[in-house]
Each structure stands twice: as C-alpha cells, then as structure tokens.
Amino acid sequence: MSRYIGKTQAVAVLSAADWWKERCFLADVSIFSDAPLWSKGNLDVFRQLFEQNAIEGSDRDFFDKLKEQLQGASPAIKQLAAEVLWFYMLYPQKRVYGPDKKADQIRTVWSWSGEEIPDARWIAADVLDGIGSPGVAYLTRRFEQLTFFLHAMIAWKSLTDEERADLMTNDRPWGFVAWVDNLPNAGKRPMRGALLYLVFPDELERVISPDHRRLMYAAFKPLIPTGQVPTSAKPSALEIDRALSVIRQQLEREYGTEELDFYYPPLQQRWSSVSAKTARRNVAGAIEKALEPYGLELRQCGVKKSNLAACKPVDEKTGFWADPADATNKPLRWIIQIDLTGDEPIARLAEHDGKQLLGNRRIGFSNNAQEKSGAIAVRIVPAIYTGEDGYIFHEEWEWLLLLCFYPALTKGSSGQLLDDFDPSSGQLVYMNRPQSYVFGGLVTLNVEEALLTAEVNGELRRLTYLEATEAIRKLINLAPQDSDANDEVTRG
Incomplete structure (x- = not known):
C-alpha cells in the first residue's frame, strides 16, 4: 500500500489529490469552486502566457x-494559475515548504482575479503538509516543472474520453506511466514523479528522485523473481517503477504488513547504506580528479573497513571506543555523540559523565609517507545518546569531514595520525604543530529523510538524518587558510 508514508498527515494530502483527480484531471472543474477552470482551452491560454512570455533575470521573484x-x-486564467500552483505545492513536505507559506501564495495568486477563494478547506495546513522532499530542482527550477506539467495536462485533455479511460484502467498504472514518459523532457523533470504518485498513490511510490529510485532498485533487486528483472543495463524510469512495484509486493510478504515506506525503517536502512557507499565513492572520485593535475592524492581514513565491527569494539555505555586507546592508534572512524534527551538534538565530542574522553579530537590517520596528501576524508559515525540506556551506534548514517591541503601535508609515516582537531575553532594539529588547510567541508552521504526511531527515557523519539546533520554542523567550525577562524562548516 504505497499510500502509507509513515504519518497520518498524508491522509489529508492524498484526499486532496483524489479531489483534484476527480474534478480537475478527469473533468474540468475547479478545486475551489464549480467553475470549469481546467479545460484544455484555459490550460493552453495559461501555458502561452507563462511559457511564451518568460521573464528573464534573477532580481525578481x-x-x-x-x-x-x-x-x-x-479572472478564470488567474484562478487556474492559483490552482496549478496548488497542485505543484501538494508534494513538497512542510519541512522544505511550509503550509502557511503555500496557502498565502495560493491566496495571493487567486486574489489577482479580484475574488477570494470560495472553498478554503483545500488550503488547510494538513492538506498542504506535503508528502516528501522533492529535491533542489523541484523547488528552484519552478518554471521547468510547471511548464512540463502544463504540457502534460494539455496533452491529456487533448485525448478522447475513450483514450483517457483506457489509460486509467487498462494495464493500470503502466499504460499511463508509459504515456507520461513519452512527453518531452519527462525523464528530466521531478514533476513527473509527483504527478504519477498523486494520480496513482495506491500503485506507485512517492520516490521522485531518480538517484534514490536507482539506489532502491539496486539494493532490493535480488528480491525480484527471475523473469521480472529488467534486462537492460540501464533500466528506464518505467522499468524501475515496475521493479519497485514488484519489490513492494515481496517486502509486504516478508514483513507481513502493507504499512511500509522506503524512507522509513525497516526499509530505509536496507538501501540508504547503498546510498552512503555510492555517495562516498562519487565524492572520492571527484576529489581525486581535482587533485590529479597537482600531483596530489586523496587519503580516505578507514575506507577498507566496511563497518564498526571490522574496526574496533565500541562501548554502548560510554558512546565511544571500548578502549579509548583505539582513538589514538589509527582511528578508523571519528565518533561524534548526538544527545537526544533535550528539546533538540545536540552534537558533541565524545564524553562520559561530563568528562571529555581521551582521543575524542583525534579524527583519523593517513599514509603521508610520500608527501602527496592533498586531501583527507574522515568518516564520521554517530553515537546517539538516549538517556539511561546509553548510546546507539547508528552506523547506517555517515558523514565525511573533508580537509584539503596545498601544498601537501609534510612527509610523515604510512599511518600518520591527525592528532588534534578542535571543532570549536577549526584548528588542526599535525605532527605536534598547527596545520593549515585551504578548504574544509562536512559532506552528507545519506538521504535527508532517513529516520531513526529510538526510545528516549521511556518515550519514542524520532531523528532525521537532516536533523543530525544540522546538529553536527553546529558543532564543527572550520578555519581554512586566509579565512576567519569561525567560518561555519560547508555542507555537501
């Protein structure tokens, strides 16, 4: 049941989408009134005004x-514009696009018609709560998303009643998906995924990121029965949609429930680790390419150790290495604690009973014997503090602390420690003396929606990867050469 997205607010959002589908998509009636706003003629007029009268320049919103x-x-075209924007705003969740802001913008555009919205129930906060994180392109390239949507709607309204009925019923939903994918630029527009999910929320997933879809497919591909696996080396969007549908059926049987969502446990952990590995490889490849012309190399701390179990034992009571000396002898991860017991998550260096633990500022080691180390990538894993029960080492989540050097680090050993990094000032000590760097950043590797649910002092508490990232960002300051010592960390 792909309508389930792990929260009750989606009920109102998807009820609104069903209302739009019956009135506007399958008929021509307005969302907020009984006027025939969604006719092909009106859509075509709006498209011409919007697309063919594009206004360049970034100095105006x-x-x-x-x-x-x-x-x-x-007035009808202005009201249609407000309703098109309403549909566009249905997908982004409130964390990235607040419901009050959405409602104000929809009211404003409708008011250009000289009237007020007659039926305001469809701009209530729960309706505009959103259902997913759409990604940067969806929010910043609004012109392209809306243009694609208008072209899709005009093409849909141009079909005969029989053709539309056939696409909605025969080979449901794959005939309609194939039809959408034949539209110009469908594969390049996140709006494709939002449209498909809002029309078929029972059959299709709410995953509109092509990267996420490919990662999910890669992680769960072994579940697909022989004969149903896509044969092409690079499956099309339609093939991945079909594969995810089969994967959901298999997972629902495995877990004995239809209440599963790819962005929530237990499914999220099973593919986001693939995401982290892929992201880490991509980051490493880009950095190595940038360093190559200078004869420099990237050093990745602990890259050969896939998990904590392959490193050294950790202690769930202290939230650190069981033997703190393991942080002083080739540390393979930098463990940062995140305290969940307060009003908001707070990241800190490893401590126990209020005392800093030995080695909590030693972030990694690298092979510096050849004097070619132009960048260091330190793997950060979180130890989540939940109160009396101690810590959860949630190693499915990971970040990279990236430090770049020019010239290369002074020649050291093949296992040279990065001795002392002070996150409050951004200062690094290397071989017992201050070491400058020309660039630093905190690189995210997991999806923002990734969720950890833990019991904190007897109550369930949820933490998203994005919230954990913000906590770590507040902890770590960077001081690249020729910059202020308190520059905030750069996020990747």
Whole structure:
C-alpha cells in the first residue's frame, strides 16, 4: 500500500489529490469552486502566457514575474494559475515548504482575479503538509516543472474520453506511466514523479528522485523473481517503477504488513547504506580528479573497513571506543555523540559523565609517507545518546569531514595520525604543530529523510538524518587558510 508514508498527515494530502483527480484531471472543474477552470482551452491560454512570455533575470521573484505574465488575463486564467500552483505545492513536505507559506501564495495568486477563494478547506495546513522532499530542482527550477506539467495536462485533455479511460484502467498504472514518459523532457523533470504518485498513490511510490529510485532498485533487486528483472543495463524510469512495484509486493510478504515506506525503517536502512557507499565513492572520485593535475592524492581514513565491527569494539555505555586507546592508534572512524534527551538534538565530542574522553579530537590517520596528501576524508559515525540506556551506534548514517591541503601535508609515516582537531575553532594539529588547510567541508552521504526511531527515557523519539546533520554542523567550525577562524562548516 504505497499510500502509507509513515504519518497520518498524508491522509489529508492524498484526499486532496483524489479531489483534484476527480474534478480537475478527469473533468474540468475547479478545486475551489464549480467553475470549469481546467479545460484544455484555459490550460493552453495559461501555458502561452507563462511559457511564451518568460521573464528573464534573477532580481525578481517568481510571483512578481507571474503577476506581470498574467496581466490582462481573464479572472478564470488567474484562478487556474492559483490552482496549478496548488497542485505543484501538494508534494513538497512542510519541512522544505511550509503550509502557511503555500496557502498565502495560493491566496495571493487567486486574489489577482479580484475574488477570494470560495472553498478554503483545500488550503488547510494538513492538506498542504506535503508528502516528501522533492529535491533542489523541484523547488528552484519552478518554471521547468510547471511548464512540463502544463504540457502534460494539455496533452491529456487533448485525448478522447475513450483514450483517457483506457489509460486509467487498462494495464493500470503502466499504460499511463508509459504515456507520461513519452512527453518531452519527462525523464528530466521531478514533476513527473509527483504527478504519477498523486494520480496513482495506491500503485506507485512517492520516490521522485531518480538517484534514490536507482539506489532502491539496486539494493532490493535480488528480491525480484527471475523473469521480472529488467534486462537492460540501464533500466528506464518505467522499468524501475515496475521493479519497485514488484519489490513492494515481496517486502509486504516478508514483513507481513502493507504499512511500509522506503524512507522509513525497516526499509530505509536496507538501501540508504547503498546510498552512503555510492555517495562516498562519487565524492572520492571527484576529489581525486581535482587533485590529479597537482600531483596530489586523496587519503580516505578507514575506507577498507566496511563497518564498526571490522574496526574496533565500541562501548554502548560510554558512546565511544571500548578502549579509548583505539582513538589514538589509527582511528578508523571519528565518533561524534548526538544527545537526544533535550528539546533538540545536540552534537558533541565524545564524553562520559561530563568528562571529555581521551582521543575524542583525534579524527583519523593517513599514509603521508610520500608527501602527496592533498586531501583527507574522515568518516564520521554517530553515537546517539538516549538517556539511561546509553548510546546507539547508528552506523547506517555517515558523514565525511573533508580537509584539503596545498601544498601537501609534510612527509610523515604510512599511518600518520591527525592528532588534534578542535571543532570549536577549526584548528588542526599535525605532527605536534598547527596545520593549515585551504578548504574544509562536512559532506552528507545519506538521504535527508532517513529516520531513526529510538526510545528516549521511556518515550519514542524520532531523528532525521537532516536533523543530525544540522546538529553536527553546529558543532564543527572550520578555519581554512586566509579565512576567519569561525567560518561555519560547508555542507555537501
């Protein structure tokens, strides 16, 4: 049951999508009134005003430009514009696009028609809560997303009633997916995924990121029965959609429930580790390519050790290495504690009973024997403090602390320690003396929506990867050469 997304707010969002589907998509009626706003003629007029009258320049915001584009348009076209924006805003979740902001913007555009929205229940907070994180392109390239959507709607309205009925019923939903994928630029627009899910929330997943979809497919591919696995080396979007549908069926049988979502446990952990590994390889490849012209190399701490069990034992009571000396002799991870017992998560260097633990600022080691180390990538893993029960080492989540040096680090040993990094100042000590660096950053490797649920002092507490990232960002300051000592960490 792909309608389940791990929270009750989705009920209102998907009920609103069903309302839109029956009134606007399958008929021509308005969301907020009984006017026939969603006719092919109206959509085509709006598309021409919007697409063919594009206003260049970044010094004006989207709505300022839209108001100019709609000057002289009829009230019906302005109201249609508000409803098209309403549909576009249904998908982004409230963390990235708040429901109050959405409602204000929809009201503003509708008000250009000289009227107020007659039926305001469809801009209530729970309706506009959103259902997923759409990614940067969906939010920042609004013109491309809306243009694609308008073209799709006009093409849909151009079909006969029989053709539309066939796409909605025969080979459901794959006939419709194939039809959408034949539209220009469908594969390049995240709006494709939002449209497909909101039309078929019972059959398709809410995953609109192509990268996430490929990672999920790669992680769960062994579950697909022989004969149903895509044969092409690079499966199409439709093939991956079909594969995810089969994977869901297998997972529902495995867990004995339909209440599963790829962005929540227990499924999230099973593919996000693939995400972290892939992201780490991609980051490493990009850095190595950038260093190569300078004759420099990237050093990755602990890259040959796939998990903590392959490193050294950890202590769930102290939230650190069981033997603190393991942090002073080739530490393979930098363990950062995240305290969940307060009002908000707080990241800190490893401590126990209020005392700093030996080696908590020794972040890693590298082979510096050849004097070619131009960058160091330190693997960070979190120890989540849950109160009296101690710590959870949630190594499915990971970050990289990236430090770049020019010239290369002074020649050291083949297992040279990065002795002392002070996150409050960003200062690094190397071979017993201060070491400058020209760039530093905190690189994220997991998906923002990744969720950890833990019992904290008798109550369930949820922590997202994004919230953990923000906590670590607040802990770590960086001081690249020729910059202020308190520059905040750069996120990747």
